[in-house]
Amino acid sequence: MKRILRVVKKEFLQLRRDKRMFGMLFVAPVLQLILLGYAATVDVKNIPIVICDLDNTKESRELLSHFTSSGYFTTVAYIDDVNQVDYYLKSGKAGMAIIVPVHFGRDLQAGRTPQLAVIADGSDSNTSGIGLSYASTIALNYARNIVVKRAESYNLIKNANDLPQVVAQTRAWYNPDLESVNFMVPAVLVMVLMVITLTITSLAIVKEKENGTIEQIVVTPLHDLEFILGKMIPFILIGMVEVLLVLFVSVYVFHVPLRGNVITLLVLSLLFIMVALGLGLLVSSISKTQQQATMTAQFFVMMPMLILSGFIFPIENMPRLFQYITYLIPVRYFMEIVRGIFLKGDGFADLWPQTLALFAIGVVVLSMSVYTFRRSIR
Amino acid sequence: MAPAIRAHDLTKKFGSFTAVDSISFEIEEGKIIGFIGANGAGKSTTIKMLCGLTKPTSGVMEVAGFDVAKHPEKVRENIGYMSQKFSLYSDLTVKENIEFYGGVYGLSRNELKDRLSWVIEVADLKGRENLLTSDLPLGWRQRLALGCAVLHHPRIVFLDEPTSGVDPVVRDKFWQLIGQLSGEGATIIVTTHHLEEAEFCENILMMHLGRIVVNGSPEGIRKQFSDLPLFEIETAEPLKVFNMVEQESWITDAAIYGNNVHVYAETQGPVEALDEVLKKSGIADFKIVKAAPTLEDIFVKETRPKGRAPNV
Numbered sequence A: 001m002k003r004i005l006r007v008v009k010k011e012f013l014q015l016r017r018d019k020r021m022f023g024m025l026f027v028a029p030v031l032q033l034i035l036l037g038y039a040a041t042v043d044v045k046n047i048p049i050v051i052c053d054l055d056n057t058k059e060s061r062e063l064l065s066h067f068t069s070s071g072y073f074t075t076v077a078y079i080d081d082v083n084q085v086d087y088y089l090k091s092g093k094a095g096m097a098i099i100v101p102v103h104f105g106r107d108l109q110a111g112r113t114p115q116l117a118v119i120a121d122g123s124d125s126n127t128s129g130i131g132l133s134y135a136s137t138i139a140l141n142y143a144r145n146i147v148v149k150r151a152e153s154y155n156l157i158k159n160a161n162d163l164p165q166v167v168a169q170t171r172a173w174y175n176p177d178l179e180s181v182n183f184m185v186p187a188v189l190v191m192v193l194m195v196i197t198l199t200i201t202s203l204a205i206v207k208e209k210e211n212g213t214i215e216q217i218v219v220t221p222l223h224d225l226e227f228i229l230g231k232m233i234p235f236i237l238i239g240m241v242e243v244l245l246v247l248f249v250s251v252y253v254f255h256v257p258l259r260g261n262v263i264t265l266l267v268l269s270l271l272f273i274m275v276a277l278g279l280g281l282l283v284s285s286i287s288k289t290q291q292q293a294t295m296t297a298q299f300f301v302m303m304p305m306l307i308l309s310g311f312i313f314p315i316e317n318m319p320r321l322f323q324y325i326t327y328l329i330p331v332r333y334f335m336e337i338v339r340g341i342f343l344k345g346d347g348f349a350d351l352w353p354q355t356l357a358l359f360a361i362g363v364v365v366l367s368m369s370v371y372t373f374r375r376s377i378r
Numbered sequence B: 001m002a003p004a005i006r007a008h009d010l011t012k013k014f015g016s017f018t019a020v021d022s023i024s025f026e027i028e029e030g031k032i033i034g035f036i037g038a039n040g041a042g043k044s045t046t047i048k049m050l051c052g053l054t055k056p057t058s059g060v061m062e063v064a065g066f067d068v069a070k071h072p073e074k075v076r077e078n079i080g081y082m083s084q085k086f087s088l089y090s091d092l093t094v095k096e097n098i099e100f101y102g103g104v105y106g107l108s109r110n111e112l113k114d115r116l117s118w119v120i121e122v123a124d125l126k127g128r129e130n131l132l133t134s135d136l137p138l139g140w141r142q143r144l145a146l147g148c149a150v151l152h153h154p155r156i157v158f159l160d161e162p163t164s165g166v167d168p169v170v171r172d173k174f175w176q177l178i179g180q181l182s183g184e185g186a187t188i189i190v191t192t193h194h195l196e197e198a199e200f201c202e203n204i205l206m207m208h209l210g211r212i213v214v215n216g217s218p219e220g221i222r223k224q225f226s227d228l229p230l231f232e233i234e235t236a237e238p239l240k241v242f243n244m245v246e247q248e249s250w251i252t253d254a255a256i257y258g259n260n261v262h263v264y265a266e267t268q269g270p271v272e273a274l275d276e277v278l279k280k281s282g283i284a285d286f287k288i289v290k291a292a293p294t295l296e297d298i299f300v301k302e303t304r305p306k307g308r309a310p311n312v
Ligand SMILES: Nc1ncnc2c1ncn2[C@@H]1O[C@H](COP(=O)(O)OP(=O)(O)OP(=O)(O)O)[C@@H](O)[C@H]1O
Pocket: B014, B019, B037, B038, B039, B040, B041, B042, B043, B044, B045, B046, B084, B193
């Protein structure tokens, strides 16, 4: 135990002198989170829309003002003729058209279900998807009983009474405010945590190999496990500090509501950090140089994990085979955990399958890294 | 007494290349042993195998009475190792390095304090305790490395080329330190390129291409090779003499040292022949003496490819 603490102390001493590492540990994650967090919200703000108010009543104007003041849309034109929608969307002048049919206000007053048509330019499915859901939400917030109808293509619309009967679904079930930032920031938190822990641990052992210091260690009575533990403990602590840091930014800068229990989140973050450390040590053990380790960590670990985690592409949209592969990706589970805790207020009771999966992956990865480390130094 | 080290039929191959070629030797407890050889002779590889840093391809080793393959942890408790490449933490200070290794070797607080001041003293590092080791001059760094390697009073100390690159003054200090450790009872194994350092060793093992070519004490070896056909020619015209003797096919090697020409012949007793050659060429003033071989002569002879002339 005393020997492990010696290694821990040594790691901290070295870290303190490594200015670059220090910046990478405590400045980079916050910057990354802020950049990515804002990027995640910027692209769905200011969608250019064209508005066609065929009703032109108090109700319709009121509803439309909710759209224009929401911050998500910029109105490029008000038109009177439905047929002009075609021109705006096709030319790219607008990404979406909102059409308020005649009798909208009357139906609303009468307690009937008025219809609202939202037509999106299908070429940018991401933006239009988000735009559509924003539109639904805005409409729903205005009056519960408005049915938002969605047209896949403007060609379908011959006149305002002939709107296709598609009810837009609210995409983000667990994020009713539809603040994309709420959905993205927890994910960014996961990514930042993964990138940082993996990057620093992947250098942990290979640096000693490259400098030859490992030789001096190997001839001492220090056990391999003591060495690895001594290396891991500082990174675990740092990882936890990162979590707190990133959590702080998420909650206080982005105002993402944390609905679940902080302790649950921290405990499961600890588990994830262990998995990431295991992966980092594995990379470090199989690499000969620091450069090689960084490359391996980036291209063979982080990139596939990023792509298969559901961060960039929703897992449901992946080909079957890849969907199965995602079950091996620890980030997938942690992403579900973090989003679950943040957005749904999940606790252990809801998250035990993901926890179990993470734990199992962690055990495998850590054993593998200890094994390869032992083989690599003799 | 059981030998400190016993190696039998030790071989290390890197792919098809044999770095150490079935060597066997025993090292007596308490001695200073020198492994001497040129670059690539296999010295470091041998030492690394003995320390458990690399696995031998075949062969058995016992270090401090323990089989290295079976009880590496027992071996580690009894050895100190200083690698050829500086391998303390260059981003830690002198003191931090000593404290780290002291802790790793399991020294108590008091022992550590004692050893810390001992290392600072012998490595001449007073006042530099808080310097980063990367900022130390090489000679000081090497002594610090040695200090760190022996913090735990190991019975056997391996020093891989501790004096390469340091100036003669520091080298002498280094050997004083080695003598001190030996005086405390440690067995010391040193590798070196420098044959003059062999004189500080009680026993030397000359290595060449992965094999031990000569093994014994410096005097013993010199005695063993005392009848080497080695001559010294004292002359006022060394260059001329050198040029003459070099043309003779039965002269294997010749070299100029000041007013002397050292000649290494192929056969015993060519004093008359040499005399004749030099007289014939009109050199009047010379004197031929049978020379006792230096360790260098012996090393050169033993490492020269057989049946081929040198300098070709
Ligand atoms: N890991 C390795 N892989 C391949 N070849 C190696 C390896 N380590 C050493 N060798 C080769 O084995 C031979 C012996 O190397 P070794 O380091 O033992 O020599 P040495 O006597 O210590 O030489 P030096 O004086 O240069 O330190 C050299 O030819 C070297 O190139």
